[in-house]
Amino acid sequence: MSEPIRLSKRVIELTGCSRREAELYIEGGWVTVNGVVIDEPQFKVLEHKVALLPNASPAPLASVTLLLNLPADMEANAVTLLSAASRWADDQTDIRPLKGHFTHLSSALPLQRQASGLLVFTQDWRTRRKLTDDAAKLEQEYVVEVAGTIAADGLERMRRGLRIKGQELPPAKVSWQNETHLRFPLKNPQPVQIVAMCEAVGLKVLSMKRIRIGGVPMGKLPAGQWRYLAAGERF
Incomplete structure (x- = not known):
């Protein structure tokens, strides 16, 4: 062999499988080249040792x-x-x-x-x-770092549901995680809902992180x- 060929062609020569099956073997991570898994059918080989791993299957790659x-x-x-x-x-x-x-x-x-x-x-x-x-229906949970002094009834207002710019927000199970961080479990929150809720009760959002989905x-x-x-x- 004097010219490099595609790895998929070498697998066909090795196994007698179809071109599509060769591609599936390679894309599925079942083919090694000199002992290293190569998952690109177009990878070029020359005098390399090409082999299939045990239990290799030409099945489509499972979605992840x-x-x-x-x-x-x-x-x-x-x-x-x-x-x-x-x-x-x-x-x-x-x-x-x-x-x-x-x-x-x-x-x-x-x-x-x-x-x-x-x-x-x-x-x-x-x-x-x-x-x-x-x-x-899916609850998304955020941890929100805030600054400022919350209104005396601020937490209770957020829990009951706020009215902001004419829009009624649903009740939220807001709670303090510590002195500077609030937990917000919300279903389908609007893009700036948490910032608006905090500002409505006197707090400024410094950062927020989503930590759970459902x-x-x-x-x-x-x-x-x-x-x-x-x-x-x-x-």
Whole structure:
């Protein structure tokens, strides 16, 4: 062999499979080149040792959902943080990160404006539909750093439901986490709802972070890193 060829062609020669099956083997992370998994069918090989891992299957890559802890002021560039290098080292799933996991991702349930924290990116149409169709039912929890002195009845007013610029806001189970941080569990909040609620009772928002969507918490996921949604987790 004197000219490099595509890895997919070498897999065809090795297994006798079809071109599509060869691509599925490679994209599924089942093919090694000199002992290293390569998941790009167009990768060029020459005198390399190409092999299939045990239990290899030419099945389409399963759809995945990624949970990202977005740092402050990074919302416009969130997708740039999704790579194999930024996966959380303590991710408890046994999913192998593959190039195909970072394509055709869509986000759902945007953060409050200027907020950081939990963002969801998914390839799974069922997850996307759940987050879209059930947005009004899913509770989103934010931790909000505030400054100023809250009105004497401010907390109770937020719990009963505020009226802001002619709009009635539903009751909210707001509580103090500590002297400077409030917890806001809200269903389908408007883009600037938390800031408006705080200002209505004399508080200024310094920062806010979403820490949970439905039954899925962000937990100890570090800022700027992501993990896979585990099989048993449900929004």
